[in-house]
Structure formats: structure tokens, C-alpha cells
Amino acid sequence: MIINKSEIAGLLDNLVKEYRVYAPVQKDGIVTFEQINEGTQAKPGATSKKPPKEILFPQSEELFNYQVDSQGLRMEDKIDDTKSVAFGVRPCDAKSMMLLDNVFHNDEYEDVYYTTRRKNTLIISVGCNQPASTCFCTSVGSSPFDTDGSDVLLTDIGDSYLAEAITEQGKEFLCKLNLPASDDQAKTKAEETKKQAQLTSEVDTTGIKEKLDDMFDHPYWESLYEKCLGCGACTYLCPTCHCFDIADEAKDCAGCRVRNWDSCMFPLFTLHGSGHNPRTSGKERWRQRAMHKFNYFVERYNASACVGCGRCIKNCPVNLDIRQVIADIKAQDTGSEVS
Amino acid sequence: MQKLTKEIQDTAKKLLEENKVDLVVGFAKGSLPLRSTPYFARTAEQAEELVWNQFCENNLANYLKKREEKVAVVAKGCDIRAIVALIKENQINRDNLYIIGVTCQGMIDRNKADELVNGKEILETETNGEEIVLKGKDLEQKAKVEELLYDTCTRCAYGNPVIYDELIGEEQPAKEPNFEDIEKFEALSAEERAQYLAKEMEKCIRCYACRNACPMCYCDTCFVDESTPQWISKRANSAKDNLIFQGVRVFHQLGRCADCGACERACPMGINLSLLTRKGVKDVKETYGYEAGLNPDDKPVLSDFETDDPQPFLMKE
Numbered sequence: 001m002i003i004n005k006s007e008i009a010g011l012l013d014n015l016v017k018e019y020r021v022y023a024p025v026q027k028d029g030i031v032t033f034e035q036i037n038e039g040t041q042a043k044p045g046a047t048s049k050k051p052p053k054e055i056l057f058p059q060s061e062e063l064f065n066y067q068v069d070s071q072g073l074r075m076e077d078k079i080d081d082t083k084s085v086a087f088g089v090r091p092c093d094a095k096s097m098m099l100l101d102n103v104f105h106n107d108e109y110e111d112v113y114y115t116t117r118r119k120n121t122l123i124i125s126v127g128c129n130q131p132a133s134t135c136f137c138t139s140v141g142s143s144p145f146d147t148d149g150s151d152v153l154l155t156d157i158g159d160s161y162l163a164e165a166i167t168e169q170g171k172e173f174l175c176k177l178n179l180p181a182s183d184d185q186a187k188t189k190a191e192e193t194k195k196q197a198q199l200t201s202e203v204d205t206t207g208i209k210e211k212l213d214d215m216f217d218h219p220y221w222e223s224l225y226e227k228c229l230g231c232g233a234c235t236y237l238c239p240t241c242h243c244f245d246i247a248d249e250a251k252d253c254a255g256c257r258v259r260n261w262d263s264c265m266f267p268l269f270t271l272h273g274s275g276h277n278p279r280t281s282g283k284e285r286w287r288q289r290a291m292h293k294f295n296y297f298v299e300r301y302n303a304s305a306c307v308g309c310g311r312c313i314k315n316c317p318v319n320l321d322i323r324q325v326i327a328d329i330k331a332q333d334t335g336s337e338v339s
Numbered sequence: 340m341q342k343l344t345k346e347i348q349d350t351a352k353k354l355l356e357e358n359k360v361d362l363v364v365g366f367a368k369g370s371l372p373l374r375s376t377p378y379f380a381r382t383a384e385q386a387e388e389l390v391w392n393q394f395c396e397n398n399l400a401n402y403l404k405k406r407e408e409k410v411a412v413v414a415k416g417c418d419i420r421a422i423v424a425l426i427k428e429n430q431i432n433r434d435n436l437y438i439i440g441v442t443c444q445g446m447i448d449r450n451k452a453d454e455l456v457n458g459k460e461i462l463e464t465e466t467n468g469e470e471i472v473l474k475g476k477d478l479e480q481k482a483k484v485e486e487l488l489y490d491t492c493t494r495c496a497y498g499n500p501v502i503y504d505e506l507i508g509e510e511q512p513a514k515e516p517n518f519e520d521i522e523k524f525e526a527l528s529a530e531e532r533a534q535y536l537a538k539e540m541e542k543c544i545r546c547y548a549c550r551n552a553c554p555m556c557y558c559d560t561c562f563v564d565e566s567t568p569q570w571i572s573k574r575a576n577s578a579k580d581n582l583i584f585q586g587v588r589v590f591h592q593l594g595r596c597a598d599c600g601a602c603e604r605a606c607p608m609g610i611n612l613s614l615l616t617r618k619g620v621k622d623v624k625e626t627y628g629y630e631a632g633l634n635p636d637d638k639p640v641l642s643d644f645e646t647d648d649p650q651p652f653l654m655k656e
Binding site: 058261317 | 369371375376379397402450460545552569572573574577607608
């Protein structure tokens, strides 16, 4: 189907009546995913500074409220089942949501807060015609027009988008919009566009999981963290990082349990109540970050916890580049090489 | 710049070869255009990776605290002001530090460059003296370096290092500190100021890049990380709490902030943080005639007391 670009704002205006709509919005030169009230606010095709994972997994969310009074204890769950649409998601970010599904809904555990939002949120992605120089999605099993995690994928073909339904929900959604069908010319243009979207950045990640299997005690970690400031810019702007911390905010007999993003780069991360911390310095913290992304996650879910979006590269205050880290890890001698 | 790079490399190599230092902290070429990256050279060979250019934006004083070994640092004016302040606070042992001072005309603000090319991606740059060419796909934009400098740099009066063991680069013309930005903010009504700050603080994601990039922020546990008591909410979506975080940080920096702008440069969300820190710098200068990190021999102003100190906070307005 075809959506004319000039009709996007009107289409979003209609969606707003039925759904909570999130879209990339530019404010003060920074693009973030926000809930919009009217279509003209959206800037489809812009890559957000902060990834849209927060639509499903907000940076801070109230899990439940509680109150103790003469009637006893009362609790109120804050499960959010509002029908939502995330419009203009990048394929890498949609892919990250699929990876997050593994964490929040698996054989052992279902996170009802995440999964309820996920079930009620349609993901409308816009493919990347011009990947940035910091993008390396093709090196981590994705691509500029990856359909993983999206319900609908839009391809920018000039004055319009070609819309493809990826899931059943996506199909139903597109049917309701009554859009004109795409002709052969549009389909050919979309195919060409997809072919032309070339990445300039590549990192060889083959065998990195196996390499890391033998690297827990490797001296490489001693130097890797040296310039790292230990801030959370990389993890908070990462579409797949998902560690969180739980805090109770209470006053007298009423309170609220809040879940906040956490970062393995922080000294407080995994600090035990006893005062002991198994990750005492940047060395252990950086090792955790690299291992979690390229070893533990691969072992558990058969995919790396990196979609190659490049946000950590662009936003690191000291230019610590994850592509270089991957290359360095690959180049280390672990003493158990099989050539 | 190539000449400065060569001089820095030669100095670093000599210091390492003669075992005068165990480590040289400087900058190496970054992986992105408009970026250099902090670098740690421990051998003469590694010293060849050192560079100097207008992308050396980080404050390297951050990497010198509580070091046991003998260290040399490649430091510009603001790094050195922070070093002086940290020596006074016993965080850096001057006897173990060799300062390779570099005179500085300012560093280039990546965000200003991005703004200039209006969303296009800069893939390469070429600097010809006072001009820089920003290049990319369908892009070749010339600009004056001066116009792309960080605001903190254009207002800085300390391009010439205040202390050093060796000085590299040409002496910079003397300048007076300029607080026009703060005066403009002060002229707003209380309501306008509150509104502006609320808008800025809404952008905060509590990644603490500002705090961690600041050489003067080194509390063992920052008050925001305390849980007993929990001074402020851990929620990032609370602009009020974000302002308390920044406000307390600024109060803690009074008489200590070297006005280097590292906090603002590190902020991924583009928050105007130097507005707050520079207000503190201006107030301390006006009240006590003191600027942090200029004089190695005096006491930090708020750690000292003179009977004739002005005490305007005790008087009614």
C-alpha cells in the first residue's frame, strides 16, 4: 500500500483519536519519541536520540501504589493496556524490541507491565535509506530494512512511503486505513531503495561469543575501561540495555513502587546490601557490559544484545567506540585459538 | 596543530624513555570526525599516537586523581585550572605530576557543527588555519573555527596555562572573563528563569555524564546515589528532582568549578549546564574576587575565612 507523505500528518491525526500515538518529535534540536496530540508534531524518518524502547519499558515507571489505613492494606497495580501506535521506529529499534521480548517474557518469567504494553502497541517502522556512518546493523544480524519486531514497515520512496504489513496485526491495521494499493512502479522503487541502502561501517563479530567464553580473566579488561567516565550515556541510549532497579517511594502509610533504568556502568550497580560489590571498578563493569551484550545474551537467546544503532558511539563523552571494542576483543590472544 | 602534535609526542617520548614518568595522559585521534579521545601512553611507541587539535575537548584532570605512579599530562588552560584546584584538595600529588601545558584557542563544539550543516552527516573535516571545512555526502561546508568554538571557550580568559613544567604552543593574547550569558539570564524575571530551567531539566536522563566528566566531582558516593536517606527521587522524569541534582552539584562546586564546560560537553541531551555552573563562578568572583584554579598558593575560597569577607547572605535585600 502507499501512503503519500503529505497525508502522514492527517493520518496521524486520525490515529490519535483511537490510539495513543508515539512518534519522533524534534525539540531544541534533539529528537525523542513522544506521545503526540497532532500529526504535524511527528518527524518520521528521524532517528531519535533516546531509543523508543521506553515506550514499552519506560525509564521510570510506577509498578503499583500501596496504602495502609484502618481498612488494612490496599494495593493498586499500574498496568498500562492503552492501545498504542509507535510510528516511525527505526528497524534496529524494532529489532531491539524483539530482543527485549526474550528478557521480559520467557519460560521462567513474564513481566506483565512490559508484555501488556507490548501486546497493545503496534510498531510502524521506517526503513533507513541512508544509514549513518556509525550504523553497523548488518554486522550484528540486522539490516536497514529488517522487519524483525515491526508490525508494518514503511519504505521511503520519495514523495510517499510503501507500506508492507509484517504481522497479522499490521495487516489488520493497514486494512483499516483504506490506503491505495501499491503499483509495480512503487514496488520496484522500494526494492531499489532497499538495495541502495549501504552501510559504510562494518565490524566482524563472527565467533565473538566463543572468544569471550575464554576471556573472563583476560588482561584486556584492565585497559579497556581506562578512559571510561562510568556514566550511563551508552546504556541509557542503548535500545537493548534493559537492566533496572526497583525503589520504593513512600511517605507515612502510602507509597509507590517504582522501576527505574539502571546501568552496569554505575558503581551502585550490583552493590550488595552488605556493602560488598562484585564489580568494584570500571574493569568489572565494562567486562559485564561486553559480556552481557556479546556472550551471556547470545548464550541465552541466540542473538547479541546489540542492534548496531550506533547511539553509544555517537554519544559517548570520551569517544569510547564499541566497534573498536569488538575488534579489540577479536584480536586478543586467549591461548585457546583453533585456527 | 601538526607542529604541536610533534612537540607533544617528542616530549612524551623523552619523558617515558628517560623513565621520568610511567604514563602520559593525552589525546589520540578519535574514531569520529570532530573527535579526539583520551589516551594513555606507557611506552615511547604509544606516545606516537598522541595528537593535538581543536577536538581535544575532554578535561584530562579527571584521570589524574589518586594516582600512585608518576604521570605526565597534556593539559590545556582549563584542565590545568582543575589540576590546581585538585592539588589543593589533595587529590593530585604535584610531586608526581609533570604538566605539559598547551596554550589553547578553544575547542570545536560538535553540536554547533551539526547545527550548521542542518542535519547532514559530517564524515570528514579539514582545518586550514582559521577555517574548517566540514565534508560529507553532498556536503562541503566552510566555516570559521572561531564560530564553531564552545561557548565556554569563547568566554574563557585562560588559554595560557597558569602552571606547567613545559609549555607548548604560542602565547595567547590576554582576555577578560566574560559573563554576558549569565548577566542576560539574571536580567530575566524569577518566573522566566524558573521556566527556562524547568524546560532544560526535562531533558535530563540522569546518565550522570555531567557529574562523571567533571574533574571536581569526586565524592565517594554522590548524594543522588544515597538511599538512606534518599535525598531525591531516582526517577529521571522528575524535572524538579533533576534540578535539585544540578543545583546541589553547582553549590558543591562554588569556588571549585574551573569553568571548563566538561559537564555540558558530556551531556548527550544538550542541556545548558554551564548556565548554572557559570552563575556560581560569577557569584564567587564578584563576592570574593576569586576564581578557582588560578593560584596554586592560595586556599580554596570557601575553605578560608577573613574577617572582612563580604557576607551579603546575612543581610536583607
